[in-house]
Amino acid sequence: MKENPKLKVTLLTGRTIEQGVGKEHGKASEEYVESVSVCYLDPEDLKRLGITENANILVSTEHGTVVVKALKSLRAPHPSIIFIPYGPWANVVADPETHSIGMPSFKGIPAEIESARNKPVLSLKELLKTQFGKD
Amino acid sequence: MTIVKAVTCPVCGSLCDDIELTVEDGKIIKVKNGCALCESKFLGIYSKHRVLKPMVRKKGKLVEVSLKEAICHAAEILANANYPVLYGWSSTNCEAIRVGLELAEEIGGVIDNTSVVCHGPSVLSIQEVGIPSCTLGQIRHRADLIIYWGCDPWSAHPRHIERYTAFSDGRFERSEWKGYFSKVKALLARKKIESTMRRLFLKEKTTTPPRIKRGPPSTIFKEGRKLIVIDVRRTKSAEMADYFIQVEPNKDYELLHAFRALIRDEEIEVDTVVGVPVEYLEEIADLMLRCEFGALFFGLGLTMSSGKLKNIDAALSLVRDLNMRTKFVIMPMRGHFNVTGANIVSTWQTGYPYAVDFSLGYPQYNPGETSVVDILLRKESDAALVIASDPVANFPKSAVEHLVENPLITIGPHFDPTAQMADVVFPSAFVGIEADGTAYRMDHVPLPLKKVVEPPHGVLPDEEILRTILSEVRKTKKAKIKAKAEVQ
Numbered sequence: 001m002k003e004n005p006k007l008k009v010t011l012l013t014g015r016t017i018e019q020g021v022g023k024e025h026g027k028a029s030e031e032y033v034e035s036v037s038v039c040y041l042d043p044e045d046l047k048r049l050g051i052t053e054n055a056n057i058l059v060s061t062e063h064g065t066v067v068v069k070a071l072k073s074l075r076a077p078h079p080s081i082i083f084i085p086y087g088p089w090a091n092v093v094a095d096p097e098t099h100s101i102g103m104p105s106f107k108g109i110p111a112e113i114e115s116a117r118n119k120p121v122l123s124l125k126e127l128l129k130t131q132f133g134k135d
Numbered sequence: 136m137t138i139v140k141a142v143t144c145p146v147c148g149s150l151c152d153d154i155e156l157t158v159e160d161g162k163i164i165k166v167k168n169g170c171a172l173c174e175s176k177f178l179g180i181y182s183k184h185r186v187l188k189p190m191v192r193k194k195g196k197l198v199e200v201s202l203k204e205a206i207c208h209a210a211e212i213l214a215n216a217n218y219p220v221l222y223g224w225s226s227t228n229c230e231a232i233r234v235g236l237e238l239a240e241e242i243g244g245v246i247d248n249t250s251v252v253c254h255g256p257s258v259l260s261i262q263e264v265g266i267p268s269c270t271l272g273q274i275r276h277r278a279d280l281i282i283y284w285g286c287d288p289w290s291a292h293p294r295h296i297e298r299y300t301a302f303s304d305g306r307f308e309r310s311e312w313k314g315y316f317s318k319v320k321a322l323l324a325r326k327k328i329e330s331t332m333r334r335l336f337l338k339e340k341t342t343t344p345p346r347i348k349r350g351p352p353s354t355i356f357k358e359g360r361k362l363i364v365i366d367v368r369r370t371k372s373a374e375m376a377d378y379f380i381q382v383e384p385n386k387d388y389e390l391l392h393a394f395r396a397l398i399r400d401e402e403i404e405v406d407t408v409v410g411v412p413v414e415y416l417e418e419i420a421d422l423m424l425r426c427e428f429g430a431l432f433f434g435l436g437l438t439m440s441s442g443k444l445k446n447i448d449a450a451l452s453l454v455r456d457l458n459m460r461t462k463f464v465i466m467p468m469r470g471h472f473n474v475t476g477a478n479i480v481s482t483w484q485t486g487y488p489y490a491v492d493f494s495l496g497y498p499q500y501n502p503g504e505t506s507v508v509d510i511l512l513r514k515e516s517d518a519a520l521v522i523a524s525d526p527v528a529n530f531p532k533s534a535v536e537h538l539v540e541n542p543l544i545t546i547g548p549h550f551d552p553t554a555q556m557a558d559v560v561f562p563s564a565f566v567g568i569e570a571d572g573t574a575y576r577m578d579h580v581p582l583p584l585k586k587v588v589e590p591p592h593g594v595l596p597d598e599e600i601l602r603t604i605l606s607e608v609r610k611t612k613k614a615k616i617k618a619k620a621e622v623q
Contacts, residue, residue, distance in 0.1 A: 010384045012384065014287070014436075015287065015470075017172070017289070020172045020291065021171050021172060024146070024176040025175055025182055026179065027184070027528060027549060027552055028184040028550060029182065063532065063533070064532055073368075075368045077369075078369070081368065081384060087529075088527070088552055091528070091529065094531045094532070095531065096508070096531035096534055100503035100504075100509075101255065101444055101502050101503050101506075102247075102251045102255050102502040102503055103256050103438065103443055104252065104439075104530070105440075105443075107367075107384065107436065107440045108441055124552065128552055128555060134556050
């Protein structure tokens with residue numbers, strides 16, 4: 001079987017207006033979950049992975065792996081830079097290193113992405129349960 | 136139906152105070168003047184995901200209990216903890232933060248606010264370098280050059296540009312809104328022509344525009360206010376800008392120092408700095424020097440990227456250098472509506488703006504040691520109280536693991552991931568909608584928050600919940616001392 005192509009990228013996390021609106025609706029709301037369980041990719045990177053928009057991808061860093069939905073970035077071109085809005089999904093792969101000043105490294109994290117056709121994006125409840133064993 | 140005018144919006148650090156709310160039968164039905172975030176906050180208070188009853192975890196499940204039972208449970212946890220952390224505070228009023236500090240002192244805990252994961256590095260650099268700043272009103276009326284570095288106000292502070300900078304009509308500077316509008320119209324027309332040509336003639340792909348055009352953009356000679364955006368992505372704010380510089384991730388520090396060299400008239404002996412042609416940087420440096428009143432706003436693109444506080448150090452130093460030649464100010468784009476207030480109240484109560492440790496009976500401050508993420512990563516805390524914040528959704532996984540392992544108390548209106556993981560949950564009123572108080576805008580101007588509607592029955596404001604917990608903690612501690620004395 002042909003292996004999925006993997007891409008080395010830089011992960012940024014940050015705010016989007018959809019995330020901001022979603023969080024005010026409540027974090028259990030569909031709006032919030034849909035706004036933060038996604039990853040914005042450059043259209044060229046989508047092609048390189050051999051996937052189309054809305055396909056699931058696996059994002060891996062030194063700190064963890066998470067499945068999110070790939071979206072075509074409207075802010076392209078930014079090849080090899082991926083963007084996940086702040087939230088529980090981004091924090092699975094974020095770098096906790098604080099460099100002794102209290103601030104974790106939420107931006108510019110080396111990561112790898114690949115297609116995850118058969119893996120589902122977990123719901124908020126499932127994600128919290130698998131990460132922290134509580135519900 | 137009543138219309139409540141001049142309401143302060145409790146969402147972001149811009150604290151827009153011109154919101155008009157229509158209230159009918161004690162319910163907000165319409166929001167005027169607000170942005171998308173503002174509207175969803177004022178109307179989101181009726182969300183089905185709200186907590187309305189106090190809850191305590193029993194046999195692994197959260198069950199509704201009376202307020203008294205929840206208070207006793209929380210007081211027990213806090214009074215028995217050796218090294219509890221009290222975290223959040225940025226989305227509540229200054230009055231509640233003041234009680235929180237009293238509670239932290241009483242229980243010998245660590246009190247930290249969300250600035251530790253947003254502008255904490257900025258605070259550290261400001262303490263080292265100093266900050267030439269002013270109020271947003273000054274910028275609105277006088278600034279003729281606005282720079283947003285590592286921030287996207289269109290997404291995070293949607294009305295910032297319209298109210299305080301490039302698109303605001305000041306006394307001495309005009310709004311650039313019309314110019315932007317014609318630019319967008321021209322761009323749309325060009326896109327239409329291009330797609331028609333493509334459809335008519337060839338199925339040829341249009342080439343993606345080069346990342347940075349060589350040389351200065353034509354708008355450099357335009358009159359009036361100029362807007363520059365420097366970021367790693369071409370954000371929506373970048374599209375509004377007269378000039379946009381796309382910097383490589385984690386390379387802001389180099390670019391800041393390149394600007395510092397250029398404005399001191401030093402030669403840069405390379406063709407490009409972090410992918411940006413030096414000639415282009417020279418034009419921008421020249422623009423910085425030629426402006427009459429410049430304002431640099433910076434966001435988490437600088438504080439969270441490699442270098443962190445050193446990036447801010449470089450930005451503050453750049454503005455200090457610029458002030459040798461012209462007038463320039465700098466301001467962090469504060470996120471939560473009262474994160475500035477959390478720093479201010481903490482400073483006037485303890486001497487330190489965040490990460491304050493009371494475990495020795497007096498305030499100690501050493502971010503990296505007394506900051507909440509580090510305490511959690513070192514697995515030192517043994518209980519936590521989280522208020523008006525959601526660290527389970529916003530801290531890195533390894534920090535959250537320790538937070539949820541130990542007794543956790545939350546106070547807040549939403550049933551967010553932190554509340555879902557908690558052992559005691561207190562529902563609270565929305566500050567600025569169902570409870571009044573004071574909040575500080577990002578330029579350190581205090582503004583009153585209004586109580587517009589009544590909170591749901593039995594739901595109390597943060598300040599009252601904290602006061603009740605504090606008095607119960609004192610009672611518990613007193614009883615423990617008495618019991619100990621009797622044994623002896």
